[in-house]
Amino acid sequence: MKSCLPLLLVIFAAQLHAAEFVLVSKEVAPPPIIVFKDAPPRTREVANVLAGYINKISGQKPAVQEGEPSPLPERAIWIGFQPAIKPLFPNTDFEFKHPEEILITANEKHVVIAGRDRWDPTKLDIETREGVIKGKQQEYGTINAVYTFLQDQLGVRWFWPGELGEDVPKNERIVISTPLEHRHHPQIRSRGGVFNFSSLGNRGYGASHEWTMLQRLQLDSFAIEGGHGFADWWDKYHDKHPEIFALQPDGTRSGFPTPRTAKLCMSNPKVWELWLESVAEDLKSDPHLTIFNASPNDSWSSGHCVCANCSAWDHPDGESRVFNWFKHNEKRPATSDRDLTFANKLGELLKQKYPGKDYRVLMLSYGHSRPAPVKARPADNVIMSIVANFFGRAGLVDRGSTRGDTYRQQFEAWSGIVPAMLWRPNTGSPAGWQQGLPDIHIAQTVRDLKDVAAAHCEGIYIDGVWEHWATQGPLYYVMAQLVWNPGADADVILKDYYQRAFGPAADSVREYFEALERERMAFTAKNLEPEVFEFPKLYTADVLSAAQSRLDRAAAAAPADSIYARRVAFIQTGLTYTRMMVETITLMDRYWQKKDESIAAQVKANWQAIEKLTAVHPAAINWKAVRPITPRMAGLHPDSAKPKPKKKAKANDLDL
Structure with a gap:
């Protein structure tokens, strides 16, 4: 022995x-x-x-x-x-x-x-x-x-x-x-923009400020802007310094297409000087800043400078793109090399003025700079913000690409040449994301977040997450956990979420969300950018009835008056809202085909019921974001204007 x-x-x-x-x-x-x-x-x-x-x-x-x-x-x-x-x-x-x-x-x-x-x-x-x-x-x-x-x-x-x-x-x-x-x-140091409406100091649609703080998203160390860097420059400088604005093909520096979207003559040293002055002003107001935006203004296809110096920064082998000016358009190379050369110049000057500081220049890859550059590479104090719209939208093609490149392909091309980046997708509304419907894509988002992290991502800004917790909550939760730690096991996170939140009802609630996710993924695979009036094709009577059966089983499994029963009721609020919203969409589709006061009365009654429903559980559906007066709900109330048919995307359309 x-x-x-x-x-x-x-x-x-x-x-x-x-x-x-x-x-x-x-x-x-x-x-x-x-x-x-x-x-x-x-x-x-x-x-x-x-x-x-x-x-x-x-x-x-x-x-x-x-x-x-x-x-x-x-x-x-x-x-x-x-x-x-x-x-x-x-x-x-x-x-x-x-x-x-x-x-x-x-x-x-x-x-x-x-x-x-x-x-x-x-x-x-x-x-x-x-x-x-x-x-x-x-x-x-x-x-x-x-x-x-x-x-x-x-x-x-x-x-x-x-x-x-x-x-x-x-x-x-x-x-x-x-x-x-x-x-x-945390690898991802800019996290507040994941739930941007509830980021530190934001007073917009957000209703989850404390939650984002508890999830370690709000209090981050990169305060980045999700938008553009020069929206106020036309008003500030066009009288005193007209020469800093983009030369147009007609020889003017008109600020086309609008004051807020006017482009700059990036090669003009006066632009560099004024930008450094703006950095100094920003630091006086907030010494915590470390990233300074130099991204061109929006309306990305319009008004770019055609002067010889700026044009010389474009690489002739860049993807051919359609550019617009006043009563004129033509194909020119993508502006990726130009924009990156501009950012590198500002980075050089920033380093000279503030030696020893960890200050960086932010440059968007957006519009005609979405393709990866041919030759230019970012300096060590330039960070690219890649506006690649594959959050929840797999396979979506960049409407400005003449090659038919997808946003995911563009992201991967950039990730191969930059040491670090930010990811800044626009979300759209592929299955009612903006309208508060159960537009959930958990498995895809888990894969995407892990891939983005593997590409040395240092920040994420999503435009936008509308905070509808009863219909999209499991997705939000796993997003928050993975943004703090991309190496975490998403399956473990989700199992913990369902079990801890719903106890004996966990399996039925999980089946409820996973079934809706399967329906959503099948729908969006065939409908990349659907109209709001197409959503009833996804949320059919059969789909909603099956969803209700799963929640009924969840409610039966949760002991009466328990915290689990109350949480199942919270999720039920989301399904009840979905049913009413889909009915409203269907009615308004009929109403715009032929106005009928009985339909109008029914829709108005629906909206009153929706408002009362969201007041019971304010976190369930973000009422501020779905009120019928908001742009996301255009055409879904008889007092609103009749919606215009959505144009088919063309290469020279503005990305709004």
């Missing part, structure tokens, strides 16, 4: 090394939460958030104090780096070498939740076009570390905005397994 001694020694050794930090129990009061001295306001605030969640879980609330206590407590939760923790963790490296790096470490008596923080104490409140952003920082490592601790160590979940979407486990005893050391630095 063999001796068991070696096995017993292994088990004994494992027990010696496997210990616990008892954060709170019936017998053990919670340790104090100690915030580092002179912490910025948002960091002090998150310490109280942590204390509040410990109280929600255990019924005991830790005290929060700022600055190193004397004497040091025997047990503590330390928020942010402070000198007192180094002797407590002598083998831990507290030097944060990566932007936004977070660290969660624990031994048997102490927990440290810290990260790389950057802020200017004199510029914590920043004035923006939409109001004042308070407590602004360049990096929020410690705050995002706390949210990570809440999710990964304490098991808190935020499935959608509001109390109903929050899941807090109840346990009198909270234990952290030790030794623990978790480090992470």
